[in-house]
Amino acid sequence: MQMTVSEVLARFVSETDFSALNNDNVVAAKTTISDCIGCTVAGSATEVGRIVRRVAQSSGGEGKATIIGGVSGASAQAAALVNGAAAHALDYDDILWSLYGHPSVTVLSATLAVAETEGASGRDLIQAYAIGVEIIGKLGRAVNPQHYEHGWHATASIGVIGAAAACAKLMRLTEKQIAMALGIAASQASGVRRNFGTMTKPLHAGNAARAGVFSAELARDGFTSSLVAFEGEFGWARTLNARTVPDSDGLQVMLGKPWELTEPGIVLKRYPSCGGTHCALDAMIAIKDQHNLKLEEIERIDCDASPFAHKVLLYPRPVSGLEGKFSMEFCLAVAAIEGSAALRHFDEAWINDPRVQALLPRISFNPRADLEPAISADAVPAEVTVFARGQAFSQKVLVPSGDPRNPMSTADRRAKFMDCADGILETDVAEKLFNDWERLDQVAQLDELLSPLRPQN
CATH class of the missing domain: 3.30.1330.120 (2-methylcitrate dehydratase PrpD)
Incomplete structure (x- = not known):
């Protein structure tokens, strides 16, 4: 019997481990994660970051996650929401062209919140992040450009699926639970492009990250969804005006072959604009x-x-x-x-x-x-x-600076990180933080990377 899209994606999430990533994949993941952390630091000091942080913190909910520029001990959902909105607030964050959007603001923001909550290592974070990015890239190839051109902000409407997958991996959900989480996430896809140029555009990213966490949490506790939520009649693909409906057999062949992290690769932005x-x-x-x-x-x-x-x-x-x-x-x-x-x-x-x-x-x-x-x-x-x-x-x-075919040097990336941290972190703290995130795969506990990002009393 043919597997559904949810089942194919769930098996990929369940069976893929860190050893599936080659060195180029790991380096690409570390590079983009470090870049997104810098963007989140900068975004935390914007009006977007401050408003979302204030509202989220006033809503309560305790946990073990860090809101960058805010509190520790937040719920994973709150941290994903605030950090995702902050990361996208300046439109300085990365691009994945197969997605027609920004992968890290949704996938990383959700993954980081859950990884901290679950006591995960740097390698665990990289593995989950790579899986989430892989899924949204492959789905993007199927549904774009019509999906995007119809008015959907793919960063959120597709990104939520990758966020849920990455969170489910970190929570060690069963294959069945992962499939449920993905179907739940499909019903939380949202974000319209008319809101570009307003505070609501970065909110799309934060809300998708939050919804990814929420979907995995619900599935862990036994919540259900349709196994044909993606390809079925009235499902995600047809409702959101996909170019083609994702095909389960095609996905089985394509996932991780090659990884989206390196083909087409993720673009780092040299400029804080679209x-x-x-x-x-x-x-x-x-x-x-x-x-x-x-x-x-x-x-x-x-x-x-x-x-x-x-x-x-x-x-x-x-x-x-x-x-x-x-x-x-x-x-x-x-x-x-x-x-x-x-x-x-x-x-x-x-x-x-x-x-x-x-x-x-x-x-x-x-x-x-x-x-x-x-x-x-x-x-x-x-x-x-x-x-x-x-x-x-x-x-x-034809190819902008920051594209993998015309990459930013390490010195350029460091300068961008320092620019993002300027006036927010002390110079020596920012320099050490950049170096520490660059060695993410060697970190046993994420607290040492996150503690400098919390307000120091």
């Missing part, structure tokens, strides 16, 4: 640097990009820092002025900067069919042309 801006930002910064262009020399900027970018970048004239992260025009204006796009640029002061406001009307953002990615997107290509000094300076970028 990934749809990154190729264009690389191009703009390269032009400015190569030709030493001054702002007063720039007559206009034309940006041709993948049509996909127009479906994501919703704010040609942003009025807030959050909207600015989803504005190609604003990002290019900042890069033209500063030669960079950093955390400090995405606030109301920069939105209202007279230089930005003067440049915005002279920036065009156009879709171009030959820059459209394949079905499983692997970047958002762009070509930028700057008109200055009576000349046209052009640069095309």
Whole structure:
């Protein structure tokens, strides 16, 4: 008798152990986990992080999990919610193109909360994280781009499934219980893209992480779900406008062969803005640097990009820092002025900067069919042309910096982590923390990595 999707996924979760990961997989997992921890630290100090933390902490519920920048002794659900929202608050976190979204903010935030609660090791955390990312990548390959283009925020609507799987692994659920947890998670899939550029977008990630924990907890206590919750009529795939309904036989062949961690691999963000801006930002910064262009020399900027970018970048004239992260025009204006796009640029002061406001009307953002990615997107290509000094300076970028094919160096990753921690952690604490998370597979207890992330009295 053919297994269902839930049963195939549950068997993969149950039978996969750390030995299934090769060295490249482990290094990739450690790299992305470390990056997401830095993003969570930075996000904990934002208004998004503060509001969600305050509401979650006031709701009570005790446990053994850490809310980064908040309390220890929180419930796993509360920690997953707050840390997931904080991790995504600045849109500085990683991308998995097969998912069409951000894998770590959901999977890691849930996994970390449960791993701490269960007394898991660093290797246990890596194993569960890799399993969760693998599942959401393979599901993403089946359902996208139609699922995403229909309006679903795949980070949450698919991410919740990986979060539940990872938590179930750490809780050592039986194969049957894992299948139930996945079906429960399928009914908690949510997140609409119209909320991009608002506080609700990062809430999608936190809520999906929380729902993943909740699904596994319910299943552990005997809660049930349909075994055909994914592929059945009125199930997850058809309801959420999937390109294809996931096939159990196909999943059996694909899971872990190869691992999503290394194929296509996870993109680390160099800029704290939507990934749809990154190729264009690389191009703009390269032009400015190569030709030493001054702002007063720039007559206009034309940006041709993948049509996909127009479906994501919703704010040609942003009025807030959050909207600015989803504005190609604003990002290019900042890069033209500063030669960079950093955390400090995405606030109301920069939105209202007279230089930005003067440049915005002279920036065009156009879709171009030959820059459209394949079905499983692997970047958002762009070509930028700057008109200055009576000349046209052009640069095309197909793969952004931070992509596994154009990776950030360890020094670059360290600098990003330190930027995220600036003003929140002492410099020596942040430097040690980066080094410690880089050796996650050697850590027996997670407390030594998490204690510096709790407020020190």
